[in-house]
Amino acid sequence: MRVGLFVTCLVDLLRPGIGFGALRLLEAAGCDVVVPGGQTCCGQPAFNAGDTASARALATRVIDQFEGLDYLVAPSGSCAGMIKVHFPELFGEDERMRVRALALADRTFELTDFLVKFGGELQPPGDFRGTVTYHDSCSGLRELGIKRQPRQLLGRMAGVDLVEMAGCEECCGFGGMFSVKYPDVSAAITDRKCGQVSVTGADAVVLGDLGCMLAIEGRLRRLGDERTRVLHVAEVLAGEDC
């Protein structure tokens, strides 16, 4: 099956290793992975800012780029949620585009969700050793039902010991532009998350979204925590040498 990897704009910019990790995992699962060259961003920032025209223009581009492939997989619950849930909404009045958006939505998956559904007994090649705690990001959890999938995959790794934190389903305080518009409120919310992470004593907090990663890692470091690593689930599953 031909899988189109939607790298996401933040992975492209900040942690390309996550993209290569996703690539390695998908190939290990037997997929023929394609990285469409014209991809940029799914348009979520514009959508959430209320700029529907820009969001539609970017959504159209994603549809153009990916609709010829069997699947679209993204290492992000929030981008996958945008494509799967919100793209069809965006084209409410444009029937032709809505049908195309719905067709792509059906074939769009968040990375861990895809690996559990189509990856068979994939043994994650990563060599991480230590305790981890998992932060459920809001879009992945509440839009796509990503909850057991990353845990199931991490559970296949001998060196990984998962310790659940209290409030793992609570928001990290990122919220896209929210964190820039209300940095103080955002940071205060993240502080609760950081506290919950610290209590577990885990070596790493693992998550599936770059936004949460920026919020949590940025705040942990500012608060002086140099020990707790903040890792994307693809980095743990695939190994950090990607």
Add this chain to the structure above:
Amino acid sequence: MRSQAMYFKVRAGDKLADRLLQQNLAKARSKFVDARAAAVAAYDGDFEALRSAGQGIRDRVLENLDLWLETFEERARARGAEVLYARDGEEICRLVTGIAQRHGVTKAVKSKSMLSEEAGLNAALTAVGVQPVETDLGEYIQQIDDNEPPSHILAPAFHKSREQVADLFARAHGKPRKTDIPEMTREAREVLREHFLSAGMGISGGNFLIAETGSVALVTNEGNGRMVTTLPDVHVVITGIEKIVPRLEDLATLMRLLPRSGTGQDISNYVSVLTGVKGEGDRDGPSHLYVILVDNGRASLVGSEFQDMLRCIRCGACMNHCPVYQTVGGHAYGWVYPGPMGAVLTPLFTGLGNALDLPHAATLCNQCGVVCPVRIPLPELLRRLRQRQVEAGLRPRGERIGMRAWAWLARRPRLYRLATRLVVRYLNWLAEGADRIRVMGVAPEWTAERDFPAPQGRTFHELYAQRRRTGEE
């Protein structure tokens, strides 16, 4: 109530800096959240199906709101109630003060009514020589604290500690300071009893209006609602036009949802269904019952893209579960309704341009949406309000231009690749070899509170193209 919603950002900052408030919020934060979770877990049916049933009832009403209102009006009148309509807060005040004057009332006891907060009714009553006395314990605490507005729709004094209430009671009651909660409530009860017995009028809200019987349903926990609605000779109900349910049976369904979602109770301590005036031979109940049905912006939402919001049954679950509300409390929102429901209602009721911050004061985490007992898609409504702001040209120029410029660039992959390469190099230069950026000139708001993790070095697409060329991948 005059809205301060324009100042959310500043008010939120003040609330974050208020150490006492932060301590109080930290203590109270998980109370209702845990209680709801336990109540939903203990429910011996399918709670999700119950939510859908609740949504269905509310939607059916809203489809034919005018007809249900007519039915209610007719049945309530048949039982001796007078049904009045108020267009806005001013009209609520005019009607209620008129009723008070007609009956020669000088004191009115009140059970909780958020509508009276919308109207600023207490000030209007005071101005015409009627003393309003709040009898819900939380509202009473707020009233003796110089009429501070409630910070939560169910627990008005949610933001106060027991110690603060002890100080207030000692000052207002002129009695020795107590910190034992049963003793404190007993003291309040003694004070309030005198008021119940001497008031000429009772004012209450109405959780639901039952069309088939013309009844008003009240959901309370303290019993004050019963005193307010049965002791004085005149009872005035103030409630929104959207609070109708068709049948008594629908009330049963919604009552399975409301207390569980709000306070985590299987059922509230009191559920009163009040129908008409005192009948012949009845020993209790008012001789005069007025039901004031309020629009104040609600009718304009019927048939609009915001109609879903009218399903709201005012349980408070959205604010209880909101990370922003949990962090800054209810007063930061600046008007009657805080939390996600307030962030939707305030701009709709007081004007889009008068509450610019509120639709943005949310992370869109959708915790509110998944706990809402009638499935109101709150994040979606907040997003629609953001869209309306953009369309009305109400967003700051820099934000609009920035967003459009970025979207323009993101539609041109070659240019975008070049730009991202430059950005990554710039960010790495800022990081000065470290794994993080401490001060970022282009987004100082970000690095005010957190570090910014430095990029790994090259963009994904740059590296991918390279690897493809060298045949490594």
